[in-house]
Amino acid sequence: MTINFGYDKKQVIQALRYHFISKREIRIMIILVNVFAALALVLYALHKITPTAFLINSFLWLLLMISLWFVLPGLVYRKAATFKHHFTMYFDDNDFTLEHSKGKRSWPYTVLAGYKESPHFFHLYFDERSFLLVPKSACGNSEEVSRLRHLLMNKVKGK
The missing domain is CATH 2.30.29.30 (Pleckstrin-homology domain (PH domain)/Phosphotyrosine-binding domain (PTB))
Structure with missing residues (x-):
């Protein structure tokens, strides 16, 4: 055969995302970060943490997700x-x-x-x-x- x-750039970026997310350590990290984010939301709703702490946690969560979904595959694509x-x-x-x-x-x-x-x-x-x-x-x-x-x-x- x-x-x-x-x-195709878009398809390669999608394949690189699939590659990274299929890694066990990345999946575990995403799960832990999402559990931490949910815990922070619950603690904020119960007035156990300040709004500043909740916003910092939300910002870090967003930064991690953007890095995994856009930045990391984009860097690999540009370097290769x-x-x-x-x-x-x-x-x-x-x-x-x-x-x-x-x-x-x-x-x-x-x-x-x-x-x-x-x-x-x-x-x-x-x-x-x-x-x-x-x-x-x-x-x-x-x-x-x-x-x-x-x-x-x-x-x-x-x-």
């Missing part, structure tokens, strides 16, 4: 030159190859620690922090997307 693709290039990718029975105008590189499926699927991409993880985004839109139709999904399910050990 061969696919050609470039990256990868998202501005065009690629051709080949999926065979034993390996997959990523080709660019400056060269190409092949990997056996065994190097992948896992993969995830988001609305617009397959995330191929080499390790906890290194991954490739393969756009579903590069596949010609839903049948090719399904074929790629089944290939990854059969060849990649973890999900």
Whole structure:
């Protein structure tokens, strides 16, 4: 199977959000911050904390959510030159190859620690922090997307 693709900025930002929020430590942090915010609201309603303390807590909550949702994915997108290039990718029975105008590189499926699927991409993880985004839109139709999904399910050990 061969696919050609470039990256759409909005879709990449959404995929990066998915990547960050799927991390266990980020999810735990979001839950704890939201519990803290709810507790601050209850304490403010019961007049146990001052309005200033409640506003500071609300400001910090808002700052964290903006950072996770907008700033962090935007920084990663701007830093990675990868998202501005065009690629051709080949999926065979034993390996997959990523080709660019400056060269190409092949990997056996065994190097992948896992993969995830988001609305617009397959995330191929080499390790906890290194991954490739393969756009579903590069596949010609839903049948090719399904074929790629089944290939990854059969060849990649973890999900």
